[in-house]
Amino acid sequence: MAREINLVPDVKDEMIKALKLRNFILFLCIVVAAASVGVTLIFGLIMGGQQLARDGKKDAIDKLSAKLNSYSDLNQTLTIKDQVQNISSLTENKKAFTRTFNLLSAILPTGADTIKISELRVDLVTDGQPTLTFDAQANAGKEPYIDYNVLDSFKKSMQYMHYDYGSYVDKDGSAIPSYCMIEQGADGALLRENGKDLYAYWTIEEDGCAPTGETKKESYRTEEFEGKRVVKVWRTPQFKSWYNTNSEKTNITLDGTISGVPHFESACITYTGNDSENSNNPKWSTDNQCNLIEDLTNVSENGITILESSNGRDSTNELVLRFSAVVYVNPEFYKYNNTHMIALAPSSRVNVTDSFVQIQSMFSQRARDCKEGDTSCESTTNSGGGANTNNQNGGNNG
Numbered sequence: 528m529a530r531e532i533n534l535v536p537d538v539k540d541e542m543i544k545a546l547k548l549r550n551f552i553l554f555l556c557i558v559v560a561a562a563s564v565g566v567t568l569i570f571g572l573i574m575g576g577q578q579l580a581r582d583g584k585k586d587a588i589d590k591l592s593a594k595l596n597s598y599s600d601l602n603q604t605l606t607i608k609d610q611v612q613n614i615s616s617l618t619e620n621k622k623a624f625t626r627t628f629n630l631l632s633a634i635l636p637t638g639a640d641t642i643k644i645s646e647l648r649v650d651l652v653t654d655g656q657p658t659l660t661f662d663a664q665a666n667a668g669k670e671p672y673i674d675y676n677v678l679d680s681f682k683k684s685m686q687y688m689h690y691d692y693g694s695y696v697d698k699d700g701s702a703i704p705s706y707c708m709i710e711q712g713a714d715g716a717l718l719r720e721n722g723k724d725l726y727a728y729w730t731i732e733e734d735g736c737a738p739t740g741e742t743k744k745e746s747y748r749t750e751e752f753e754g755k756r757v758v759k760v761w762r763t764p765q766f767k768s769w770y771n772t773n774s775e776k777t778n779i780t781l782d783g784t785i786s787g788v789p790h791f792e793s794a795c796i797t798y799t800g801n802d803s804e805n806s807n808n809p810k811w812s813t814d815n816q817c818n819l820i821e822d823l824t825n826v827s828e829n830g831i832t833i834l835e836s837s838n839g840r841d842s843t844n845e846l847v848l849r850f851s852a853v854v855y856v857n858p859e860f861y862k863y864n865n866t867h868m869i870a871l872a873p874s875s876r877v878n879v880t881d882s883f884v885q886i887q888s889m890f891s892q893r894a895r896d897c898k899e900g901d902t903s904c905e906s907t908t909n910s911g912g913g914a915n916t917n918n919q920n921g922g923n924n925g
Contacts, residue, residue: 645893699740707736
């Protein structure tokens, strides 16, 4: 039987174990050190790449910032805060160009005497003074067709033109949103009764259109219009039905205060009743302080300047009076914030030429000057002579 004899001393054996442990620890240190170097290298590459990317972005940002800062109106146009602050002023300065057609329907005469426009220029910007510059032709509708009285009457009528705007309110006097009101029919004409009294429809059942006061929606009398349930709201006061001294409640007082009935609150027109002759049927008067046309000192007469006038013939070879004019409009008329705006002709003339269909009747092909030898055109006598016109085209002027 073989036997192993350990001839290595115990001290030597311990030293060998210590050497093995040292070598193992040294190996681990080398591995850890190598891993640390690798990790450090990787982090260095990442940080270096990030720095390079950051430097590139910073350079691009600096260039864009310099470009943006070069705009003089940067603070007013690109900052959200400034945009919010400017909303009110932007809306205040906004103009409603489409009101031009309603304005024309008021100032152009109707009936036998007609004026048609061949060229129109609208300026809403220069000096904040809206102007209408147009070439037109006047036709008296009867002999003599070239009649300066038509033009003279057209000029003088400017001082009697007005406008009106405001808001519709419910029975409690609370404003009805504009989008809840229908003021025009399918043809674009204002809603009228008997060709005179104006009214509108309140879409009371639409979202956001219900009354906000104490009076319940059910207390309003509704009817149907274009498939919607609506409430008829008078813009023109109904004096006879609203003023009733025999009733417990009167909807309009003699000083013009209206209550208890949906109506139009005008910013221009006031009403006054005089019951000295009949307490049950007072005489009502209307006062409109909003002039449509501005009479500018040393610039215009009655708010209009006639640039030139001359005899001519229209597209149908009828004798007409050609003229060019500038009309100076009150800036308030075109302001977008002035809601439910309408132009009003003198009370003696009810104008219905405010529909989209009838707009075309305001315009016509430009009339031509009298040809040489056209004696009937050149010699037509004028029966007016008070239009203060200047003839720049060699025709007959008054």
